[in-house]
Amino acid sequence: MSELLKINKKNNDLDRRLSEENTPIIMDMVAYLRMAPLSDMQVEEIRQDLLDMALSAQEREEPLSNVFGADGKAFCDEIISSVKHRKPGNLFLQWLLAACAVISIMGVIDLVFSGYLIGVVRAIRSHAQISLSYPITLGFLLNGVIIAAASFGIVYLIGRHSFETKKFAEKFDSLPKPRKFLIGGVFGAALFGYLFGIVKLGEIVLVSVNVIAYCAFLLIFFVIYKIGSGAIG
């Protein structure tokens, strides 16, 4: 197990020892720090230090505001300005590696849900020849790009506004029920339209590739992601 994974696992275990009151405070700070120009290792080491301070304060029955101050965001900004930032190239590399992970995962999901595997099972049962031609559809490509963009966007927004999520949730809670239903309805309709569109676009085949080569590429992308993530830490 890499050093990064070891410290991450240890920190996850320590998180569970935080009280109900202290957990969101530390979570908000860590989410905000993850969006800063710091390496994953730096974030985990800082997280370890924050957990040490928080658990000590918890032991002394002191509120975390006594340790970190009332403004968690300002405290995190001080930390970010005090450490050496990761090189800009590393950020680009991280995004590239994340893209490799997305491609491999989306590729496997498409393989499972596209109906190709069902076709293989049917062919085996009826002793027919198995088609090795796997269609890459417009729906698959667009779906992958949109899901990747939405994932990165959501993670970034949550991180940058981590100290405001409670305020946002309270604001949403305070809306009248009809408006909540309207917002939910709009989202639901948008999601339905999106899924319908993707299914329709899934009928447009852009290119057909050999399924073995397709699986090999997915594996290569996944291996690149694993090795690269371990290297940059």
Added chain:
Amino acid sequence: MNERSQLLKGTLEGCILKVISERETYGYEISQRLKENGFPHISEGTIYPLLLRLEKNAMIVAEYRDSTLGPKRKYYSITTEGRTFLDDFVHSWCDLQKSINQLFSNFGGGITNVGTFEDQ
């Protein structure tokens, strides 16, 4: 209070280095030593970013050690560069203190004892 905060910002690193120079120590202990010596509003969180900065500038080195609470605790010790910086800080502070005292004495009133300001 604002003036005190501004003054603290410029001097706290030197004070932290002094505490660390006495013996290897960790964040909470440093804040407690500062509190015992006239810095009542300094928390562990206040000094944590300063410790990171001192470490980045190679004034101190940090070592993680197992602690009874669970998370590994960071212990700090001063480096040669840190001792040089501390010497410079002490000299600068003494010079500055001398100049301020002289100014206030010459312009009437002055700083008699520590913490006392004598009105004109």
